[in-house]
Amino acid sequence: MSIDDRLNELEIRLPAASNPAANYTNCVQTGNLPFVSGKGPVPQEGAPPKGKLGGEFLTEDGYAFARLTALDILAAVKLELGGLDRVRRVVKLQGFVNATPDFEEHPKVLNGASDLMVEAFGDRGVHARSVLGATSLRAGLPIVIEAIFEVE
Amino acid sequence: MSIDDRLNELEIRLPAASNPAANYTNCVQTGNLPFVSGKGPVPQEGAPPKGKLGGEFLTEDGYAFARLTALDILAAVKLELGGLDRVRRVVKLQGFVNATPDFEEHPKVLNGASDLMVEAFGDRGVHARSVLGATSLRAGLPIVIEAIFEVE
Amino acid sequence: MSIDDRLNELEIRLPAASNPAANYTNCVQTGNLPFVSGKGPVPQEGAPPKGKLGGEFLTEDGYAFARLTALDILAAVKLELGGLDRVRRVVKLQGFVNATPDFEEHPKVLNGASDLMVEAFGDRGVHARSVLGATSLRAGLPIVIEAIFEVE
Numbered sequence: 001m002s003i004d005d006r007l008n009e010l011e012i013r014l015p016a017a018s019n020p021a022a023n024y025t026n027c028v029q030t031g032n033l034p035f036v037s038g039k040g041p042v043p044q045e046g047a048p049p050k051g052k053l054g055g056e057f058l059t060e061d062g063y064a065f066a067r068l069t070a071l072d073i074l075a076a077v078k079l080e081l082g083g084l085d086r087v088r089r090v091v092k093l094q095g096f097v098n099a100t101p102d103f104e105e106h107p108k109v110l111n112g113a114s115d116l117m118v119e120a121f122g123d124r125g126v127h128a129r130s131v132l133g134a135t136s137l138r139a140g141l142p143i144v145i146e147a148i149f150e151v152e
Numbered sequence: 153m154s155i156d157d158r159l160n161e162l163e164i165r166l167p168a169a170s171n172p173a174a175n176y177t178n179c180v181q182t183g184n185l186p187f188v189s190g191k192g193p194v195p196q197e198g199a200p201p202k203g204k205l206g207g208e209f210l211t212e213d214g215y216a217f218a219r220l221t222a223l224d225i226l227a228a229v230k231l232e233l234g235g236l237d238r239v240r241r242v243v244k245l246q247g248f249v250n251a252t253p254d255f256e257e258h259p260k261v262l263n264g265a266s267d268l269m270v271e272a273f274g275d276r277g278v279h280a281r282s283v284l285g286a287t288s289l290r291a292g293l294p295i296v297i298e299a300i301f302e303v304e
Numbered sequence: 305m306s307i308d309d310r311l312n313e314l315e316i317r318l319p320a321a322s323n324p325a326a327n328y329t330n331c332v333q334t335g336n337l338p339f340v341s342g343k344g345p346v347p348q349e350g351a352p353p354k355g356k357l358g359g360e361f362l363t364e365d366g367y368a369f370a371r372l373t374a375l376d377i378l379a380a381v382k383l384e385l386g387g388l389d390r391v392r393r394v395v396k397l398q399g400f401v402n403a404t405p406d407f408e409e410h411p412k413v414l415n416g417a418s419d420l421m422v423e424a425f426g427d428r429g430v431h432a433r434s435v436l437g438a439t440s441l442r443a444g445l446p447i448v449i450e451a452i453f454e455v456e
Contacts, residue, residue: 022411022414022418023419023422024430024431035396037432091182093176099287100287101288103288105290108174115175126176127177129176130189133289136358136403136407137437138408138411144436146398146434184334206440246450252440253440259326259442260326263326266327278329280339280340280341280450282398285402285440287439
């Protein structure tokens with residue numbers, strides 16, 4: 001089954017890939033490794049969320065934001081590659097969680113993106129990752145995630 | 153001399169590799185580059201440390217935590233590769249130090265990991281790296297480090 | 305036109321590459337990918353800047369610091385490669401902005417480095433990137449940037 005079919009079956013709809021926030025590009029491929037720029041949660045409609053985990057947002061909010069962010073990452077990769085079926089592996093995710101100094105549940109937040117990758121790609125979606133609490137992020141976003149993929 | 157023999161000679165004992173904190177894996181190899189997930193200091197016994205550099209912990213505490221973290225990274229690589237002798241180079245470390253806003257000695261903290269890599273691998277252990285102050289980390293850990301290696 | 309000639313034409317002068325701040329090296333190349341360690345703004349004379357975006361420094365100060373940092377990154381790559389003409393692509397920049405919890409203009413700060421890369425390398429200078437607010441950085445620097453290049 002193609003990844004696109006799988007996403008359809010799971011009723012996961014990719015948004016149009018968001019534009020880079022400044023003078024750079026969404027994705028640069030070197031060899032067979034596409035490096036994806038830091039992306040944030042882009043809602044289907046309305047303004048992007050603004051606030052901190054441990055402050056305005058609960059861990060389950062963060063999980064949902066991380067999942068939204070992963071959709072934007074996949075949209076960027078799909079646009080770059082012309083489709084997702086050439087993805088051989090999700091290599092790495094790095095998550096920046098806009099957090100208060102006493103927040104401790106960063107992994108549960110990033111799971112929103114990790115779970116989406118495994119839903120979409122199965123075993124090929126299991127990745128290395130790291131996550132940290134940022135003191136602030138662009139436009140007050142609650143999360144930014146960057147990614148490295150391996151393609152055929 | 154094998155790396156394992158060298159570690160024995162230096163009386164450096166690797167722990168059992170810690171499990172990933174969530175839905176991901178310790179290490180993903182693409183081409184000849186294993187990417188290691190962010191790991192933290194895992195003590196031989198007792199609970200992991202909790203607190204900030206510039207707060208509860210002194211720079212020399214952080215150095216020791218970074219060294220402990222490097223041991224967990226090597227344990228993860230050893231488990232993945234079946235041994236450390238195939239390591240051709242430590243390519244990069246990235247350190248996240250759980251720190252107060254006025255902490256300035258992040259490099260001295262990460263040296264605990266860098267020194268261990270050079271002890272273990274000699275010239276092949278000299279790496280690129282970067283380090284930053286995180287406002288918070290998972291479970292209140294004082295440091296998390298991720299790594300990229302090159303293998304034969 | 306060679307990159308060196310282009311930099312001359314643009315009156316962009318590279319500093320002498322700064323030394324690593326601790327027990328590591330400026331640049332490790334694996335395959336055709338040089339990974340450059342986190343570098344900071346090194347002024348031609350006087351002490352390095354110290355302070356936070358959103359605090360002591362304005363966004364336009366940060367832009368200038370990011371540009372200075374990019375010069376130090378290029379100096380490190382030039383020293384490693386023996387020249388910049390072998391650079392085929394700027395693959396990725398990752399910026400750590402020493403920022404207050406309410407700062408929101410991280411992309412405008414990192415643009416100082418991104419714009420310099422595009423000035424120097426043209427289309428080959430367009431890169432993937434991410435940026436986050438760090439709660440503190442070494443020696444109180446306002447910004448640290450690490451980079452990945454692709455060479456011939």
